[in-house]
Amino acid sequence: MQIIKIDHSLCTQSYACVRTCPVKAIVARTDGKPVVNHDRCIGCGSCLSVCGSNAVSHLSELDKAIELLASDNKVAAVVDPTISGEFPDIQDYRKFVEMIRKLGFEYVSEISFGVDLVARKYKELLENFKGKYYMAANCPSLVSFVEKYYPELTDNLAPIVTPMTATAKVVRKAFGSDIKVVCFGPCLSAKHEASLFDDDGRVDAVLTFRELRLLFERFNIKESKVEYSDFDPPIGNLGSLYPLPGGIVYAAEISTDLLKGSTISASGKENMQQAVEEFSQNTENIKKHFSLFYDQGCLMGPGTTDRSHKFLRRSMVVAYANKRLKDFDPARWEKDMKRFSSLDLSRTFVKDDQRLPVPSQDRIEEILKSLGKDLEDRASCSACGHKSCRDFAISISQGLSKPEMCQTFSLKSKNDYIKTLKNNNEKLKKQTEGLQELEKALKTENQKIKQETETISALLQNLPSAAVIVDDKLKIIESNQSFIKVLGEDAEMINEVIPGLVGADLKTLLPYPIYNLFTYVLENDENVVGKDVNHGDSLLNISVYSLKPNKIVGGVFRDMYVAEVRQEEIINRVTEVIDENLKMVQNIAFLLGEGASTTEKMLNSIIETYQKIQKP
Structure with missing residues (x-):
């Protein structure tokens, strides 16, 4: 399932998403644009919060949920107890429940009862300890992380479904097996988890809290327009604390005593990764079960609207749990727990090694x-x-x-x-x-040399092919505009400061496969003729010629994809054109070394050569 998407039209290539991804599932292509390797992705959503250009988005099942509500099916909403920290603008949770009903949901259930069922299964598992330590499998991102990057630990994942899946099973047993289920929560990886089940635990659509707000806006549902309504039974107990790190351990009434407790809880990206690594390496020394979550429990999940004020959110969750427990009916809760205890809450895991x-x-x-x-x-x-x-x-x-x-x-x-x-x-x-004093004495001769140099440089600039001359240290002696265009925009900007890129290091301007051709000719005094090299979107035909053995070499680049050159001309005449260009570069270098005495002869030779090339 492809949970994360990147819109390249919005991407600024800051690589913030690449840097923050805990499993390096986002990589930069050869053109610099980041792409998601969906096989490696664990759906944690870290990339969403760091993208300043909003280029990163996630799979939305908003339309799917609307279609379900418009169908003839009865649809139940199951809501994560994180609502208490996500919707502080709604004063009473009962108004929130009625707002969901107004969307068209027949039933509205809180996941907290599913948490209670799962918590009891964990308590039973730990109380029947037989020497094997487990990691709780409540966080889908953690499960994917283990399956993909620590597949040897899949047997140590507790074989128990998540509270979301457990709640879906409860809803179908309570209200009918044919009912459709839509989950609202803070988790993105739950979208992947929902695709794994096709039995009574299936969830037909998973929406984030941000998507739920969009539903309220689309249907113009506001708190001031609705009355009170409570969740449909069964009602949860301590499962309301599930969003907090260690909340499910507390709900399971598992001892957290520092001396005698059997469980360690950790949350957050770095803590989760470190905990799994240490569980892998030091289980026999730590001798504890691990309860791990990627996003501070579920409190700060990527599906929440504002991923800040963590401690304020925590206090809201606690206040919400206390409010719910004021009218709690223990006898009815125990009766419901017994009624749904026969549900199959077991699951298996699949090794998906991405290392x-x-x-x-x-x-x-x-x-x-x-x-x-x-x-x-x-x-x-x-x-x-x-x-x-x-x-x-x-x-x-x-x-x-x-x-x-x-x-x-x-x-x-x-x-x-x-x-x-x-x-x-x-x-x-x-x-x-x-050299100013010397320039005065040699002014006449230098002026003549300058004129000759300008003439030669102008001719070099008008060559149709890209040309460059470098010394034995690959420093540029002369280059033309065609060569600078081959290098790209950065070189054109530098050219404005240093015309012709004189003195620039060829190794900093061209990739290794190209500048290595110049190195080869310098070291071996052996010409390289007609070498085809892919460079960006171009196919360059490159020839490098020794002008002064082991001292100066010249290169000619011809773009085989230019629109002005028809394909048959490239095939039939590329060798002739390259040879003629090389002669030009050689003659130019000779002029530079020998002075002005043979200038007229060389210019005539160049003109004749290009007249020959231009003949139809």
Whole structure:
């Protein structure tokens, strides 16, 4: 099931969603846009709260619920007790219940009774302890996390359904097996959980509290327009505390005594992950059962409207539970518990291993060095979304992260490049100042050389192919506008400051497969002719030619996809065109080295060559 969606038209590529995902189910494509790997996703919803551009959304079953209400079926609403923290604007929960009825629901039940049933099953499981420790399976995100990333622990998940599923079973036994069930709650992963059951525990649609508010708005249902109405029985007891961390343990009346208690409760993304890891590694030493939730119990679930004021929400849940317990009928509750005790609340789990191979230590070190992370420079700031620089390097190797997600690497790369350009400019400035006296003495000759250079540069700029000349350190000597366009917008901006990108490092402008061709020619003095390389949306035909052995090389790039060049011309004449361009670059380099004495001859040669190319 695809719970999370990303609208690329709204995405600003901040990678906030990539960083926050606890299982790295969101990865950046080669074009930089983040995409969701739905097989890895656990439906926790962390990405929703960090996206500042509202590009991340979730699966909505709003229309499905409306269709159910418009059908001839009787529909029951089951409501998570988190309503007390979600709807403080509704003064009395009985008004809230009637508002739901006005939507067209025949029955409105609170999940708290389902919590009580499940809690009793947990108490029985723990009281019949036979040496095996369990993790409570009430949080669907936790269950998915274990199934996908700790599949060896699936046997340690308590084989008991969630309160939502248990409540669906109660509703069908109480009101009829053919009834449709819609759940309102704070959880996104419950949408996936609902798809797992097709028996009496099935939930036909799961809506978040935000979606419930949209229903109220669509049908213009307001508190001031309705009367009081209470939940349909059976009524829950301590299950009203379920939204709180440890609430179900309290409802089960399981001892939380620090010395004698058998259960540890934890909630929140980091705590849940750490708890599962420690359960995996140290169960025999900890010797406790774990009750874990991803989102502070259900109190701060991603389906809530305002994920803030955690402690205010907590106090509202407690106040709501106390209010419900004032009129609590223990005898009726026990009778209902006995009546529904025969329901099958068992379940199984499926191993769905999504773990990726861990690279070798040598590969990890190689990536860390490429990030500029020496042994003394691995601060592990976690800004990338990983606990350590090592984990980040592993994620890069697995294709789940990009180096640019490291803030220090990104800033250092940009700052170093800017610093390099500034230093080059300063050096050029000092050289210019130092040569001013010499320039006066050689003014006439230099003026002539300048004119020749401008002529050659203008010719280079008018070449139809992209061309660049670099030295033995891959520093650019000369390039044309076609080459700068191949590099993209960033290079065009730099070109405005440094025309022709003179002095720029080719390694910072082109990917390794391309600049390595220049390195090869420099080292081996062997030309590379007609090499096809994919670059972005272009197919480049690249030739690199040695102009001065081991000192200067020139490259010619031709985009094989340009609209102006028909396909048959590319196929029939690409070799001829490349050869002619290489001769031009070679002749240009010769002119630069030998001076103005052969300028006229070379220009005529270039003109004749291009006249030959332009002939039909």
